[in-house]
Amino acid sequence: xxxxxxxxQHVAKLARLTLTPEETTSFTQQxxxxxxxxxxxxxxxxDGVKPMSHxxxxxxxxxxxxxxxxxxxxxxxxxxxxxxxxxxxVPPVFKG
Amino acid sequence: MSLLSKSVHEIHNxxxxxxxxxxxxxxxxxxxxxxVDQEVQAFLHLDEEGAVQRxxxxxxxxxxxxxxxxLTAIPMGIKDNICTKDLFTTCGSQILANYKAIYNATVIExxxxxxxxxxxxxxxxxxxxxxxxENSSFFPTKNPWxxxxxPGGSSGGxxxxxxxxxxxxxxxxxxxxxxxxxxxxxxxxxxxPTYGRVxxxxxxxxxxxxxxxGPLTNTVxxxxxxxxxxxxxxxxxxxxxxxxxxxxxDSLTGDIKGLRVGVPKEMMGSGIDETVxxxxxxxxxxxxxxxxxxxxxSLPHSQYAVATYYLIAPAEASSNLxxxxxxRYGVRREGIDLIDLYHExxxxxxxxxxKRRVMLGTYALSSGYYDAYYRKAQQARTLISQDFExxxxxxxxxxxxxxxxxxxxxxxxxxxxxxxYINDVCTIPVNLAGLPAxxxxxxxxxxxxxxxxxxxxxxxxxxxxxxxHAYEQESASIGKPVIGGVSA
Numbered sequence: 001x002x003x004x005x006x007x008x009q010h011v012a013k014l015a016r017l018t019l020t021p022e023e024t025t026s027f028t029q030q031x032x033x034x035x036x037x038x039x040x041x042x043x044x045x046x047d048g049v050k051p052m053s054h055x056x057x058x059x060x061x062x063x064x065x066x067x068x069x070x071x072x073x074x075x076x077x078x079x080x081x082x083x084x085x086x087x088x089x090v091p092p093v094f095k096g
Numbered sequence: 097m098s099l100l101s102k103s104v105h106e107i108h109n110x111x112x113x114x115x116x117x118x119x120x121x122x123x124x125x126x127x128x129x130x131x132v133d134q135e136v137q138a139f140l141h142l143d144e145e146g147a148v149q150r151x152x153x154x155x156x157x158x159x160x161x162x163x164x165x166x167l168t169a170i171p172m173g174i175k176d177n178i179c180t181k182d183l184f185t186t187c188g189s190q191i192l193a194n195y196k197a198i199y200n201a202t203v204i205e206x207x208x209x210x211x212x213x214x215x216x217x218x219x220x221x222x223x224x225x226x227x228x229x230e231n232s233s234f235f236p237t238k239n240p241w242x243x244x245x246x247p248g249g250s251s252g253g254x255x256x257x258x259x260x261x262x263x264x265x266x267x268x269x270x271x272x273x274x275x276x277x278x279x280x281x282x283x284x285x286x287x288x289p290t291y292g293r294v295x296x297x298x299x300x301x302x303x304x305x306x307x308x309x310g311p312l313t314n315t316v317x318x319x320x321x322x323x324x325x326x327x328x329x330x331x332x333x334x335x336x337x338x339x340x341x342x343x344x345x346d347s348l349t350g351d352i353k354g355l356r357v358g359v360p361k362e363m364m365g366s367g368i369d370e371t372v373x374x375x376x377x378x379x380x381x382x383x384x385x386x387x388x389x390x391x392x393x394s395l396p397h398s399q400y401a402v403a404t405y406y407l408i409a410p411a412e413a414s415s416n417l418x419x420x421x422x423x424r425y426g427v428r429r430e431g432i433d434l435i436d437l438y439h440e441x442x443x444x445x446x447x448x449x450x451k452r453r454v455m456l457g458t459y460a461l462s463s464g465y466y467d468a469y470y471r472k473a474q475q476a477r478t479l480i481s482q483d484f485e486x487x488x489x490x491x492x493x494x495x496x497x498x499x500x501x502x503x504x505x506x507x508x509x510x511x512x513x514x515x516x517y518i519n520d521v522c523t524i525p526v527n528l529a530g531l532p533a534x535x536x537x538x539x540x541x542x543x544x545x546x547x548x549x550x551x552x553x554x555x556x557x558x559x560x561x562x563x564x565h566a567y568e569q570e571s572a573s574i575g576k577p578v579i580g581g582v583s584a
Contacts, residue, residue, distance in 0.1 A: 003459065015414060015458045016421070016438040017411020017451055031456060033514050040405040041472050044479070051474030052481060054305045056552075061334050064427070075198045081428035088423050092400040093434045 002032050098172060098261030099124040099577055103315045104322075104399075107264060108166050111158075114200050116214070118158065119170035122151035122583045125171035125215050129262045132579045137237050138247075138257035140176050142216035147171070150213050166321055168211035173257040176217040177224055178309065179298035180204055187300050188220040188232040188250075191426045191445030201298020202333065203267060203309050203326045210325055215263050218253030219528040222447045223417065224274055224302045227519040231449045235409055238506070239281060240577040240584060241544055245503040248278030248519075254280040254312045259577060261584030265313045265322055269299055271306045272405050273499075273523025276535035279312055280498035280547025283537045283574050285564070286312045287319040290555045291530035292337035294323075297316070303412035306527045313383050316536060316565040320344035323557060332407045339555055346561030347558040348565040353387030355563060356491045360395045362559035363496030365520050369543035376497050379538040379548045383495075383563070393487050393494070397479040401525040402517055404480065406462045407473035408528075411544050413450075414457030420445065451511060482528040493563055497522055498547030520551060532557045537566050537574045545574055 004012075008028045010021045019027065070072055082089040099107065101122065110116055114538035116124075127142050133139055154169045174180060177187045179197035183202075186192045200208065207214075221231035229237040229252025237252045239245040240260040247256040251268025255278035260265050268275040270288035279286025287310045294309045303309060311322035324344055330336045359380065365372060384390050423440030429444045431437035446454070460469040487494055500521060509516045526533045531551055538548035548567070552560035576584040 004328055007461075008455065011455045011459045011462065012451075013464065015454045016418075016442050017446070017455070018439045018443045019451075023451075027455065030452060030513055031459070034406060034452075034456060034517075035459075037474075037514055038407055038469065041400055041407075041476055044397070044400055044472075044476055046472060046475035046479070049475040049478050051471055052478040053474060054583050055481070055528075056335065056337065063331070066558060071198065076424075078198050079195055079425035081422060081426070088384070090434050091431065091437055095433070 003028065003035060097576060098128050100128060100264045101261040101314055101584050104166060104170055104264060104318045107170060110166065111169060112164055118151040118154040119148065121169055122147050122171060122213060122372060125263055125545060129215070131258050131582070135238060135243055136256050136260045137235050138218055138253040138260060138262060139173065139216040140186060140188070140234055140253065143183055143214060147213050147215050149582065150254060154211060165210045166364070167207065169324055170212050170265065170291060171215045171263045172207065172212050173203065173216055173218045173254055173263040175251050175254050175266070177220060177269060177270045177300040178196065178203065179266060179300070180214065180217065184217060185300070187224070188222045188234060189445065189447070189450070190233045191441070193427055195425050201498050202295035202330045204298065206326050218251070218257050218266055220253055221250035221269070222270055222450050223300070223413070224250040224271055224451050225413070225453055227273070227277055227516050228509065229253060230506065231447060233447050234388055236465060236506060239503045240579055241283060242503065244516060244540070245544070246281065248281035248499070248503060250274040251312065252278045255279050255284055255286065258282070258284045258314060259584060260310050260579055261576065265311055267309055268312050269307055269309050270527065271303050271409060272527050273355055273520040275310045275312060276498045276523050276533060276547065276549060277519060279535040281503040283545030283577070284312055284314060285316055285319050285534065285536045286310065286374065287534045288526065288532060288533040289323060289324060291325070292335055293532070293555065293557065294326050295328070295333040295336045296414055297330055297332040301416040303409040304416065305412060306409060316534070316568050317345065317348060319534065320461050320561050337555070340486070342558060344558055344561050347562045348564045349562060350569055352383065352563055352566045355388040355493065357383060357388050357390045358393035358487045358491035358494045359390060360398065360464060360494060360496055361392050362395050362398045367521060368497055368500045369502070369541070372501060372546050375539040375541055375546040376548060379567065379571070380388050380495065383567060386566060386570060393491065395483040395525060397476065397483050399524050399582055400476045401480055401528060402521055404473045404476040404528060405520070405524045406517055407469050410453040410457030411460045411470050414454045414461065417450070418453055433460050457579055477528045480525050482527045484531060492559055494551040496549055498549040499523070502544035530554060532560055534560050534564050536568060538571065540574055
């Protein structure tokens with residue numbers, strides 16, 4: 001299986017990255033090299049093997065449903081590139 | 097020898113006896129950094145003012161008769177992906193170049209409480225992605241043993257800072273070898289605890305099912321001291337283990353008679369440099385003389401570990417790094433609309449290796465490829481983990497090299513991502529299985545340190561520390577690197 005330049009551009013778009021033509025070429029070549037290497041997994045017989053998502057036995061930990069203090073608004077906004085009236089400010093989402 | 101190259105225990109005693117003050121100890125660290133860090137470049141940011149203030153406060157408390165804890169006033173470096181309140185926490189990335197954490201990581205709270213003194217934040221591969229610290233978007237760190245070589249990575253700044261005698265210990269994070277491999281390259285001790293032993297709250301996430309914080313130190317005893325200080329359940333990290341804290345220093349008895357050691361043949365094969373293999377064999381002979389029983393064992397699926405890791409870790413990273421979008425923190429790059437702002441912010445803010453892994457992960461998780469790549473890798477992870485379980489039914493520890501080579505030259509591998517990934521062939525299986533492992537110096541090859549890796553059962557750090565300590569006591573010290581004519 002190999003990944004084409006078009007697929008690399010599609011994946012970049014999904015990941016919210018813009019690639020220059022040079023980057024598209026070099027990333028396509030490098031990703032193919034890595035995916036070729038990963039092809040080795042294909043030869044592994046994994047029939048009936050449970051996928052492992054975590055090193056610890058999985059279980060949800062619930063806490064009491066109580067109101068507890070969290071980050072203060074001012075602190076949460078301390079690193080905001082832009083803010084207004086106590087909120088994060090972004091450019092228009094919908095075209096008008 | 098730099099005061100900071102002494103063990104925590106020795107410095108603690110010096111402080112207690114009044115041989116030097118906390119202020120003088122802190123100044124020794126700052127002076128050493130002034131003297132050598134222009135060359136080593138281990139630090140991204142320093143907090144000299146805060147460090148001096150804390151030291152003066154400690155001296156007042158000492159004068160007032162306050163009992164010292166083992167870590168009181170001990171100068172430390174912290175990897176720059178661990179949140180330190182009001183201080184820069186950049187993860188070695190341009191996208192966080194202006195970011196100051198608004199809270200302390202749990203490990204920082206714990207170290208604060210026992211009085212350890214934060215001197216500065218250490219350099220790293222961007223978002224901990226790399227094995228040489230050359231992927232830092234600020235500058236590469238140099239290996240104190242040879243300034244033309246890499247310190248390893250991604251915790252290269254932390255390893256170099258300890259090796260160069262700039263701080264007494266440092267914290268790093270280990271996702272696929274990022275504490276152990278730089279420890280090996282820089283000739284210091286590096287411990288990756290069992291997954292869940294140490295809270296990850298405040299560690300900027302790379303691959304959440306693999307990341308673990310741990311210490312880089314001058315001695316094995318120091319690693320035990322630091323682990324005792326930072327371990328424990330944390331209700332702010334749902335993956336932290338509810339297991340009771342352990343006292344590790346009690347197990348440093350020097351006695352390893354009857355210890356059952358498995359040496360995987362896959363870790364001693366042709367992929368490992370001859371010179372490295374020789375040092376490991378020498379260490380095994382030493383352990384045998386001390387009463388250990390050594391057998392060859394097999395990790396039959398370890399050959400798939402690097403491929404498995406480079407699907408799972410990027411998949412988790414692609415999700416974790418989605419938060420860096422220029423909205424809530426970090427460096428924003430303007431766009432004509434919100435989507436464009438995301439694209440500009442991320443394309444200009446992330447370096448090549450981060451982009452590569454985010455795309456690889458996005459691809460592995462995307463529809464049509466999920467089963468072939470991500471699910472398959474998760475199944476391989478089960479098999480790799482079971483390999484260890486089978487060995488640990490009969491053995492106490494698994495021992496091999498930490499890295500297949502000694503430190504390589506700056507620039508040597510940077511253009512070849514796959515070759516760089518193979519550096520982690522001996523360390524990655526341990527993260528996939530969630531086990532604890534320690535790297536400690538076991539001699540030199542061509543003037544560079546070689547690291548011995550001791551892997552333990554889950555939550556059995558006590559045994560790997562005991563074995564590492566016993567070996568350290570019986571083996572010749574590799575000494576300290578000389579920088580600018582002065583020994584660390």
